[in-house]
Amino acid sequence: MILSRIQPVKQNQLKKKNLINWKKSKNSMRDMMDPVQYFTIKHQQLQDLKKDSALSVIRNKGLEAFTRLGIPTLKHEEWKHTRISGLFNKDFEFAIDQAVPSLSDQEIKALRLPGHEVANEIVFVNGCYSPSLSRISTGDHQLRIVPLEEAARNEYREFVSKHLGHSGNYLKDGINALNTAFAHEGVFIHVKKGHAIEYPIYLYHITDSRTNNNYSQVRNLILVSELAQVQIVQTFGTIGPLESFANEVTEIVAERDSITSFYKIQNENSNANLVSTTHIHQIGKSQTHTVTISLDGGIVRNNLNIVLDAENCESHLCGLYLIKGQTHVDNHTTVDNVKPNCFSNELYKGIMDEQATGVFNGKIFVRPQAQKTNAYQSNKNVLLSNKASVNTKPQLEIFADDVKCSHGCTVGSLDEEALFYLRSRGIGEKKAQSLLLHGFAADILEDIKIKPIRDYIDHLITERLEYEES
């Protein structure tokens, strides 16, 4: 269902701003060349710098794909509602060889999530893993964290070469390729066989935009081994008043009888832009739960791929985008049923106020051999202003004949009858509205199993909806 398109006016405004700024920085993307040229030079610098790197080959492949595919424009089917190319015309700086900027405890503290006292915290600054800011409390025998470069060389070598880059089979665009072209400072996380990790892993992606508009990117790979269980929370933060643009890719491999929960929290300001890709490959009968919460930001694009590559896999995908201002949030999800007897359930909800724009695109593939697939999808949207809009599109491609698939999407304003019911009990109109919206959003939160995180999000939503518990 297409309600309205992104306002073209916005783009013109951006361009004007760029013309003023773009020559200020000598090292910026806009410094007299097009983005492809810019990144090609940067790539060469990185490859020269890390001549013996085990990731050289995959980076070269990434650059090759990037130069071939280019930066997606609105003509690209997967990007038709998200003007990502506009960001590449901006005055961003991408530092590949720069030391990690120092951040004070105070600056980090502001970004920490509740429950961090007992969490395994992994911090990335400008796309680089920072061991000094990270804190791992779970023992090495259960949870191992290794820089990606190192994992590509050591005993994980074969695993890394087999699985790193699997997302590229699904995301055939220059953005994913660009991330691969510069994969170097991320981490490899191994949740070891048979261990249910007691403390969750918190991944912080921090961008420093104090002195310049900052482009950064990170590539992580996670292995959840047989019979292992882990909960991962990912969040993003920008320090400084200038613009940031992060291009992050996390690839997860789930083995037999493992349970993985992955919660993504996005609550930055309007200067923070983000493409965040989570690619989960379930190679054994396993369970995954993902919850994606987007509350604020500039342009935010989430790619979530679930590849059900073993029989009897189960996956739950939940999302909430509660946005206002000029925030644009685009959720692209793919569930690929490769093997028979898999189950997936997807529920995304959106509340858009002011001029915010939302996009939901949900693909479900059922391969010819994937009989007895059960795949459900639902996307529900509430528009609170007549300037807000959402584009929602379910996309089912089913090649097997014995499957149960359903999808549905709704776009509307608040239910008048429900509003009247609440008011007829003495509840004022504003409060009734926030109660209803909170109720609409709250069932997404039930899938977050880490209580401090769930309470935290609930608090943020409550605050946003100006609803106070009486």
Added chain:
Amino acid sequence: MLTIRNLHAGIEEREILNGINLEIKAGEVHAIMGPNGSGKSTLASVLAGREGYTVSRGKVDFLGKNLLELSPEDRAREGLFLAFQYPVEIPGVSTTNFIKTALNEIRKYHGEDPLDAVGFLKLMKERMKLLQIDQSLLSRSLNEGFSGGEKKRNEIFQMIMLQPKLAILDETDSGLDIDALRIVAQGVNQFRSKENGILVVTHYQRLLDYIVPDFVHVLYNGRIVKSGTKELALELEEKGYDFIKNTTSETEPA
């Protein structure tokens, strides 16, 4: 308590109520009966302030206030309660939280302090028993997945929690089996007092066996065409609504 004078109302251009006159005093139970389409639910909706209805003529006075000028929430805060014919399902809002919010909004309106969690729970536990409502039902999302009987019991439960001055029961008996009907009626009779008024809107006489009215009015084509005591309901039951349709051409409003 409630005085309706020559009320004309409808949806858009279509007039459904053609001059209703009715007076309910404290302590009285009135029943409005009538065939389908006679305007029973419209009357209940107009009194509660549902959007979409326009009042073209007439006045409604509720406890000295012009009811029609009040917002739906202010009508409730002044003491009006409508038990819905079709209670709305509200996902994500628990019944407990809903009632607590409503109760405290009403208290706030009257300048009273909000009930704290302990005080509220105590009150709730006490009144739950009356309607045989299970605690688990109250922690679930409001009306979501409730059976027809559970929804109606929940309406009456809300009524006895909010303690209005005038309760309008819109077809509260529809969709209820005999056991549920008894429980609901028991709740209503408990609420019945010298201070409270009740307006029962119903199609069938059955409910009035349990909630015995002081007055019965027959609504037909948007007017009250006959008024009487509880015996009128029995007469209707016996003779059917055709008896009204045949005998009324020009009857004086009650």
